[in-house]
Amino acid sequence: MPLVASLPDSERMRLLRWIASPQGTDASAYIVAAPTDNEFSGDDESLAWEADGWEEFH
Numbered sequence: 001m002p003l004v005a006s007l008p009d010s011e012r013m014r015l016l017r018w019i020a021s022p023q024g025t026d027a028s029a030y031i032v033a034a035p036t037d038n039e040f041s042g043d044d045e046s047l048a049w050e051a052d053g054w055e056e057f058h
Helices: 009-020 026-032
Strands: none
């Protein structure tokens, strides 16, 4: 990875520490940006729950 190899040692160590650090949970991401109303399907989308017609793919 030429871009990483071209980093000064101090920046390469900083990058490695960032990669190795715990990144948090999904919950921490939703604190920053809450889900929108359309992000998850709901019961009003009846086709999302339709199971008929998938037998040929089993």
